[in-house]
Amino acid sequence: MNSKFQLAGCVILDTKGRILLLHRETAKRVQWETPGGKVEPGESEKQAAVREVKEKLGVDVKISKVLGRKRFLEEETTMEYVWMKAKIVKGDPQILEPDKFDEFKYFDWEELKGMQGELSLNTMNLVGEYFKGKIKIK
Numbered sequence: 001m002n003s004k005f006q007l008a009g010c011v012i013l014d015t016k017g018r019i020l021l022l023h024r025e026t027a028k029r030v031q032w033e034t035p036g037g038k039v040e041p042g043e044s045e046k047q048a049a050v051r052e053v054k055e056k057l058g059v060d061v062k063i064s065k066v067l068g069r070k071r072f073l074e075e076e077t078t079m080e081y082v083w084m085k086a087k088i089v090k091g092d093p094q095i096l097e098p099d100k101f102d103e104f105k106y107f108d109w110e111e112l113k114g115m116q117g118e119l120s121l122n123t124m125n126l127v128g129e130y131f132k133g134k135i136k137i138k
Helices: 045-057 109-113 121-131
Strands: 003-012 019-025 030-033 036-038 060-074 077-090 101-107
Touching (some): 003 019, 030 121, 045 077, 101 109
Antiparallel strands (some): 060 077
């Protein structure tokens, strides 16, 4: 049976316009991904995105706008992910789930085009939408 997840995450840029990605290092997956996760029952997409970034990176963010959304299939599960532009308003990023993530880094958008095999499906979708002009970051 096909299950479905609603996911939300943040596109966080540094002053040079580079995007912050987390590196997942688990037995099941090794990939770079946007900070985010599942929307819990009773929670809005915006609340979920803010909570997930806090849980993973220990920073408070302010959402400025919804950038877009994309539905995709991963291992018999339908994922619907909404990307939100966010700015860090308090704290410095740090890895808070070392059992899942081993580092974070800011990437130039052009650099991501050559990293297809290293990115999560969701992040590949984000990069694709960005270069098609469907997502306006500014």
